Amino acid sequence: MATPKDVLVPDIGDFKDIPVIEVLVKPGDRVKAEESLITLESDKATMEVPAPFDGIIKELQVKVGDDVSEGTVILSLEEASPSEKSKKSETIPAPTAAPAPTAAPAPTAAPAVSAAPAVSAHASPGVRRFARELGVDITLVSGTGPKSRILKEDVQTFVKRSIQSGGAATSSGAGLGFNLPAWPSVDFEKFGSVETKKLSRIKKISGLALHRNWVSIPHITQHDEVDITELEAFRKSLVKDAEQAAVKITPLALIMKAVVAALKKFPEFNSSLTPEGDALFIKKYFHIGVAVDTPGGLVVPVIRDVDKKGIIEVAEELGTVSIKARDGKLGPADMSGGTFSISSLGGIGGSHFTPIVNAPEVAILGVARSGMKPTWNGTEFTPRLILPLSLSYDHRVIDGAEGARFITHLNQILSDIRRVLL
16 A cells, blocks of 8 residues: 655745635545646635645545645645556546536537526635636536535536537626527437547636637737838847847747837727726736647746846746746746737748637737738839738727727837837
8 A cells, every 4th residue: 555645735826825715525535647636716816736646535634714825735645556547536527627527427419508596506716706707607507516516617517518508608798698509419420430539628628718708708800911021130130149048039029029019009908807897907017928839738828027028038938938838837827917918820820810819808919920922112022021910809998990000000010129119
């Protein structure tokens, strides 16, 4: 029998004395690696502490209401033997993994969503916040936890079933009300060989947020093209300075500096709607989120205070967070607090696309792959390096004219990067 090992609260950024709002396991439970053990909630974020390896819970060291920080012991976990690891877990899957609860397996046909509210909405503050973010009326959700407690996966399953059955998953006016036809149930094997591939944990989590953002935010996407011939020449002139600092300067670092200059001129793009939707929080800081492609899906780490950093420093941080993202080592603090996001597909290809606004932000810039194009200079066509841009924004906050002014101003800055000094 293996000796139980203490499981500690991992690196959670600058957060300290965070209250435990949910304990998702009990002594004797079998858990798998990455399965959630407890849920923490600060005033800024809800965080789940995962199991470091497959095993059996031996003893809990914390309870709901306790305050914990990085390094706090939360429980002891006995590592599973090889034979035990091969057994199917008897515990409910991690809330963030978004499968259907074991108490209510997903049927082959889309189930009808009951319009009757649950007898009681017994849920933690974190689950209630999650439901609010999705626009779900939590009184309509049935809980599968102890004493009918509503878990995060119950909310996720409710939304999925509502979409499949064409029901309304949200309360009236919550911003996500819909009435869609039932999702088609097709036996694809009738037509040929089929392989079932599970979605990654990141895609399961981000999928619901992306759906919420797409449905609840009235998107407008403004497309443009910018001549970055001089910008690229300037970037190449910094190569020696970057090599001395052991940093690779990509166009994205320069684009981030240009975006901040545009945000200062158009502060509504650096804002968020109040929960009531009748006012804006205008942010005086500039934390830029950058979409990073990882094996598990897209994640959006945040580079803070871009306005206060030089190009080399921004490039260095970009390299660092990109490596952390691909290694799966980003923490909650690395992905919170963004005011504006950039999604760059320049290293892959393509031209214009429609990026989805990353709520609670109100705008996002899509950057595609630059290429040489003939450009008329008044007397002849000359080859110029052209960069496609796609700016999506929340039409409740920003109208078309303002969107056009923003991307035009950004175009001017990128055409002559010296304008960031103005």
